Amino acid sequence: MKLKPRILTIALCLGLAACGSEEGSPPAAGTETEIPPESEVVETGSEPAAEIEPEVAMEDSPETPPAEPAGTVEEDDPPAEVAGAAGNGETVKVGVLHSLSGTMAISETSLRDVLLFAFDEINANGGVMGRMIEPVVVDGASDWPLFAERARGLLEQDQVSVVFGCWTSVSRKFVLPVFEELDGLLFYPVQYEGEEMSPNIFYTAEAVNQQAIPAVDYMLEQGMEKFYLLGSDYVYPRTTNLVLMEYLLSKGVPLENIGGGFDRDEAGNITSAGKYTPFGHTDYQQIVAEIQQFAAGGNTCIINTLNGDTNVPFFREYAAAGMTSDTCPVVSFSISEDEFRGLPARQLVGQLGCWTYFMSLNTPANQQFVENFMNWLAGTEVAGIEKENRVTCSPMVLSYNGVYLWKKAVEAAGTFDTQPVLEQLRNGISFDGPGGTVTTQENHHLTKNVYIGETLPNGQFRVIRTFDQVYGEPFLLGTFAGGGEEEAGAVEEDAAE
Amino acid sequence: MKEKTFSRTHLLILGLLSILLIVVLPVANAHGYISNFQLNTWGKYLCYAMLAISVDLLWGYTGLLSLGQAMFFTLGGYMFGMHLMLMIGRLGSYQSDLPDFMVFSGLTTLPSFWQPFYSFSFSMLMVVLLPALVALAFGFLAFRARIKGVYFSILTQALTYSAALLFFRNELMMGGDNGFTGFRRLFGAEIRSPEVQRWLFVATGIALVATYVFCRWLTRSKFGLIQQAVRDIEARVLFSGYSAAAFKLFVFVLSAVIASIGGALYVAQVGSINPNAMTPDKSLEAVVWCAVGGRGTLVGPIIGAVSVNAAKSWATQAYPDLWLIMLGAIFVLVVLFMPRGLVGLPAQFAWAGRRINAFIQERRGRRPNSDDDGNDGGDDDSGGPGTSRQPPDPPTEASAMSDPVPADPPGDPANPHARGQTEPPLTPAAQPQPRRTSADPDPSTP
Numbered sequence: 001m002k003l004k005p006r007i008l009t010i011a012l013c014l015g016l017a018a019c020g021s022e023e024g025s026p027p028a029a030g031t032e033t034e035i036p037p038e039s040e041v042v043e044t045g046s047e048p049a050a051e052i053e054p055e056v057a058m059e060d061s062p063e064t065p066p067a068e069p070a071g072t073v074e075e076d077d078p079p080a081e082v083a084g085a086a087g088n089g090e091t092v093k094v095g096v097l098h099s100l101s102g103t104m105a106i107s108e109t110s111l112r113d114v115l116l117f118a119f120d121e122i123n124a125n126g127g128v129m130g131r132m133i134e135p136v137v138v139d140g141a142s143d144w145p146l147f148a149e150r151a152r153g154l155l156e157q158d159q160v161s162v163v164f165g166c167w168t169s170v171s172r173k174f175v176l177p178v179f180e181e182l183d184g185l186l187f188y189p190v191q192y193e194g195e196e197m198s199p200n201i202f203y204t205a206e207a208v209n210q211q212a213i214p215a216v217d218y219m220l221e222q223g224m225e226k227f228y229l230l231g232s233d234y235v236y237p238r239t240t241n242l243v244l245m246e247y248l249l250s251k252g253v254p255l256e257n258i259g260g261g262f263d264r265d266e267a268g269n270i271t272s273a274g275k276y277t278p279f280g281h282t283d284y285q286q287i288v289a290e291i292q293q294f295a296a297g298g299n300t301c302i303i304n305t306l307n308g309d310t311n312v313p314f315f316r317e318y319a320a321a322g323m324t325s326d327t328c329p330v331v332s333f334s335i336s337e338d339e340f341r342g343l344p345a346r347q348l349v350g351q352l353g354c355w356t357y358f359m360s361l362n363t364p365a366n367q368q369f370v371e372n373f374m375n376w377l378a379g380t381e382v383a384g385i386e387k388e389n390r391v392t393c394s395p396m397v398l399s400y401n402g403v404y405l406w407k408k409a410v411e412a413a414g415t416f417d418t419q420p421v422l423e424q425l426r427n428g429i430s431f432d433g434p435g436g437t438v439t440t441q442e443n444h445h446l447t448k449n450v451y452i453g454e455t456l457p458n459g460q461f462r463v464i465r466t467f468d469q470v471y472g473e474p475f476l477l478g479t480f481a482g483g484g485e486e487e488a489g490a491v492e493e494d495a496a497e
Numbered sequence: 498m499k500e501k502t503f504s505r506t507h508l509l510i511l512g513l514l515s516i517l518l519i520v521v522l523p524v525a526n527a528h529g530y531i532s533n534f535q536l537n538t539w540g541k542y543l544c545y546a547m548l549a550i551s552v553d554l555l556w557g558y559t560g561l562l563s564l565g566q567a568m569f570f571t572l573g574g575y576m577f578g579m580h581l582m583l584m585i586g587r588l589g590s591y592q593s594d595l596p597d598f599m600v601f602s603g604l605t606t607l608p609s610f611w612q613p614f615y616s617f618s619f620s621m622l623m624v625v626l627l628p629a630l631v632a633l634a635f636g637f638l639a640f641r642a643r644i645k646g647v648y649f650s651i652l653t654q655a656l657t658y659s660a661a662l663l664f665f666r667n668e669l670m671m672g673g674d675n676g677f678t679g680f681r682r683l684f685g686a687e688i689r690s691p692e693v694q695r696w697l698f699v700a701t702g703i704a705l706v707a708t709y710v711f712c713r714w715l716t717r718s719k720f721g722l723i724q725q726a727v728r729d730i731e732a733r734v735l736f737s738g739y740s741a742a743a744f745k746l747f748v749f750v751l752s753a754v755i756a757s758i759g760g761a762l763y764v765a766q767v768g769s770i771n772p773n774a775m776t777p778d779k780s781l782e783a784v785v786w787c788a789v790g791g792r793g794t795l796v797g798p799i800i801g802a803v804s805v806n807a808a809k810s811w812a813t814q815a816y817p818d819l820w821l822i823m824l825g826a827i828f829v830l831v832v833l834f835m836p837r838g839l840v841g842l843p844a845q846f847a848w849a850g851r852r853i854n855a856f857i858q859e860r861r862g863r864r865p866n867s868d869d870d871g872n873d874g875g876d877d878d879s880g881g882p883g884t885s886r887q888p889p890d891p892p893t894e895a896s897a898m899s900d901p902v903p904a905d906p907p908g909d910p911a912n913p914h915a916r917g918q919t920e921p922p923l924t925p926a927a928q929p930q931p932r933r934t935s936a937d938p939d940p941s942t943p
Contacts, residue, residue, distance in 0.1 A: 101821050139817035144676075145767045145774070146813065149538060153814060156534040170675045174769045177679050181689050195601050196590060234674035238667060239601055263668065271603035278662055279674075384818035477601060 091134035092127075092416055094119065095154035097165030097175070097186075100384070102142025107308075107395075108167045110338050111189065112137060113385050114396040115164050117376045118403040128407045129414070136160055144174040151175040155182040161416040162187065162406050164399055169193060169235050176201065185418045187402035190395045191333060191355075193239035194474035200418070202425055203445050204398040204405070204438070206356050207472040212240050213247055214450045214467045215331045215354040216303070220251060224301045224329075228259035228291050229274030230314075231305030232281075240305055240333070241274035243476045250480035259294040274303075281310050284317040292321055295328045304332040311335060315347045325350030331452075336393035340459030348455045355394035356448045357435030358461045369400075369434035391459070394435070398446075401433040405440055437469070445472030503713070511710070518543070518702035523695045533691045538810060540698040540766040542803045543705050547759030549786040549798030550708055551752035556784065557792035558716055559748045560728030561645070565653030566756045567779035568660045569628040573757030574764035574774065575664070576627055578677040579611060580620035581688070581765065585681045597679070598672045608670050617684070624761045625754055632753035633746070640742040640749075645731070654777045664772035676771025683765065694766065701762045705799070708755055712795050715751075724748060789831050791838025800839050 096115050098108035119133040127133060136158045140147040147166070154160045155178065162185045166172045169192055179186050179200040191206035216227070227248055231237025245258055255262075260275035275287060291302060306314055311332070318330070331352040335343065337359045359370060370392055377387050406421070408429045413420035430439045436449040450470045453461025473479075503511070526536045548570045555561045582596040589597040595607055613619045639652060667673035680688050687693065715721055726734045727741050734741050764770045773779075783802075790801020805824070812820030835841060 100817050137817050139813040139820060141813055141821075143773070144771055145541075145769060146809075148767060148769060149541070149810065150813060152534050152537070153810075156532060170771055170773075173675050173678045174771075177689065177768055233665060233667060235598070235601075235667075238673075242601075242603065265604060267605070269603060269605070272667070276667075278665055 092131045093134050093160040095160035095163035096137040097163050099142040100139040104142040111399045114400050118400050144170050147171045148174045151178045155184040183418050189398040193236040204402040207474050208240050208243050209473045210450050210470050211354050218452050219301050226257045226300040228302045232307040233276035237305035245273040246480040282313045284314045288317040288321045300328050302330040304330050337391040338393040345459035349457050351455050353453050357394040357397040358453050359392045360460045366434040397434050401438050404431045447471050515706045540701050542806045543701045544759045544763035546799040546802040548756050548783050549802035551756040552783045552787045553798040554752045559724050562650045563653045564650050564780045565657040568657035568775045569753040569756040570760035571775040572628045573624045573760030574770040576623040577761035578764045578770050579614040581680040582677050583615050588681045628753040628757035629750050632750045636746045636749040640745045657775050658777050661772045661775040678769035697765050791840035794840050797838050797840045
């Protein structure tokens with residue numbers, strides 16, 4: 001008997017939850033009338049403001065509880081109809097899957113912004129095959145299983161034609177099975193470790209040979225002889241450094257000139273090269289001391305794949321130890337213009353970065369792009385977009401390029417279906433983007449220019465070296481093994497098979 | 498005097514809901530009335546509900562606020578995940594017998610501790626055993642040292658954090674940051690196929706119902722009463738000759754196993770697991786589900802887990818920019834105005850209804866001689882809760898606050914007598930507890 005009200009609540013909650021998860025309305029179509037079901041419950045719940053209740057009271061006025069929940073459920077129905085009415089043939093739905101909250105939001109919201117900008121730009125010029133792009137923006141919330149769930153929601157419920165999204169490798173790994181299962185198409189825009197070529201993902205990102213290897217080439221040109229590998233402990237730094245170790249060995253750099261330490265398996269094969277620190281690590285004193293020792297002979301550089309915030313304590317310690325870009329330069333692969341909105345650029349002046357785009361590129365295409373983007377930012381009314389101190393950076397431009405490459409591929413294929421579009425992309429489509437011409441390749445990567453830049457005090461980079469039209473190659477482990485030490489090579493050949 | 502574990506209505510409703518979960522929803526899915534996506538998402542919520550029950554068993558019933566339950570959940574996920582990783586076989590992107598992450602970490606042979614996970618039953622055994630052992634070791638040390646209250650919460654939080662750091666290390670050969678993903682096969686069948694997913698949903702439904710029934714039986718048994726007595730007046734339980742530490746240890750291990758089973762089912766349905774799922778904020782989330790649903794009840798955590806996660810799923814899609822604010826506001830409001838969570842709502846409505854009735858009667862009958870603010874302050878939120886909290890049930894409240902030991906039995910509370918004699922006083926002390934758990938400040942107040 002006393003359970004009855006509880007059961008009503010269960011029914012109410014299940015009902016609410018069902019309505020909630022069936023909701024598919026994109027934010028653009030969302031109206032002010034939509035009331036989150038939970039908040040309704042709370043509002044009604046706040047009125048009595050009672051805490052302790054004798055049991056008898058429930059039976060005294062049983063009509064009260066059913067009356068309220070019923071109202072709540074009814075109020076929840078209209079939005080479902082709104083959502084259903086939104087899908088007519090005028091538009092093409094495009095998914096945007098980035099973290100707008102959580103730890104990755106600081107990086108990923110910029111990509112959301114540039115994507116919305118690209119959609120508006122395309123829509124202003126007549127859309128894609130005459131259809132306007134209707135963005136469906138969802139929040140992955142830096143929560144990887146939620147990325148997978150949202151990807152599934154975008155593909156199954158919203159029936160989007162293409163998704164632009166993901167930043168971290170782990171988020172990509174989590175959504176990959178979903179895209180393969182449902183035959184979706186994902187454009188992935190951020191430098192990554194390679195060793196992957198999903199038939200349903202198009203990697204506009206920099207492969208290792210479009211960032212790390214050109215950077216090392218440049219360092220070798222500068223006469224560097226010793227390389228210290230330092231990174232955060234996750235798959236991108238580890239894979240990159242393993243590739244770099246092989247590459248350095250193949251260039252005749254002896255193993256003892258590669259710093260950071262090695263892990264070996266029981267058979268003595270190297271499984272990992274470099275020094276790794278966990279996310280959020282703050283104490284770099286010992287590591288910097290080790291680097292100083294390693295760098296004693298001169299001509300040493302640091303290959304830095306540290307992620308995000310951990311760069312701050314590292315560079316502070318580095319400066320405190322008296323090292324400068326002249327004595328022991330650092331080349332970083334995870335710090336772009338956008339990161340300098342949160343990092344102190346002055347500590348990094350003179351250090352090197354390597355990307356396929358810099359905001360400071362002095363080309364008419366880039367200047368036009370930056371100007372248009374800034375104008376769009378000033379005028380946009382989308383909630384949550386930051387308007388102050390904005391910059392452009394490589395992942396943003398690669399996202400932007402992805403939208404245009406997709407548009408061109410759709411127009412070439414004459415359809416929005418995944419496979420024909422992918423077919424066109426594999427055949428090679430070029431786009432003159434802000435960072436120079438990019439061309440799609442058969443292996444789902446892009447041929448693009450690679451730039452090496454020197455950090456300036458204002459958080460920009462001065463381009464000091466350009467590698468034209470570098471072919472993106474995802475599978476590099478083992479490919480340089482020939483000239484190196486036998487033992488290091490043997491493992492990697494196995495790995496590549 | 499002794500309440501039956503299941504009343505007739507309760508059995509009926511439980512039966513109906515179980516049939517809905519285990520039969521109706523999957524059948525509806527098989528016939529296309531519910532999309533695979535919906536069913537899959539709901540399967541995930543049910544796994545979370547198991548995690549929430551495990552939190553509640555500790556927090557709501559035993560007064561131990563564990564902030565480490567997500568670790569047990571994730572451990573269960575990893576144990577089953579290891580089996581699923583091995584079942585990928587040569588279908589991975591390297592066509593190697595080893596899982597992909599091992600290949601690009603340069604391994605050529607499977608680490609020996611992975612070897613037994615080829616067996617499904619071994620992996621299931623580990624789902625139960627490993628979290629149980631971890632909980633046993635940790636709980637033994639913690640409870641023997643009489644660590645309780647916030648110190649216990651902090652320790653469990655530290656435990657899950659250190660476990661997350663450990664699993665983030667690639668040297669552990671558990672996939673590091675990327676964790677496990679890309680599962681292909683279970684029992685030789687395509688794991689993402691609707692049929693397998695449907696069966697996994699059924700399994701989750703059964704596990705949840707079984708957990709619920711078991712926990713309800715447990716909390717209504719004599720064991721449950723002692724458990725609640727430990728929550729309310731641990732010293733008295735000790736003086737009565739019970740080993741409180743042993744009871745707490747048992748509940749801790751039990752809830753670890755429940756969380757772990759939930760985690761194993763979660764991994765199979767969500768298709769991925771990484772150490773992020775062990776970070777302390779995930780455990781905190783589970784506590785929030787519990788609080789929203791209503792702690793100290795068993796349906797509360799289920800409702801809380803399902804509704805909060807459904808709201809999250811919906812809001813991250815419909816209001817990607819505002820959902821955090823919305824959910825945060827809901828949590829704050831729930832804590833402020835719904836101390837017993839969603840399951841406490843009907844009682845609150847009933848109370849409000851009664852007060853309004855009384856007020857109207859009073860108005861009608863005679864001149865309102867007094868301005869007892871509890872009445873017309875009912876609809877203004879600001880002044881409401883603080884002032885009107887007291888009136889509804891003065892005797893219970895007063896006796897609970899001023900003197901934890903009810904005055905009815907003549908026996909001296911501090912008198913450690915034999916069991917037979919101390920049981921009667923324990924029962925009345927514990928019996929009213931479920932209804933006023935949230936007013937009970939000691940386990941939660943930081």
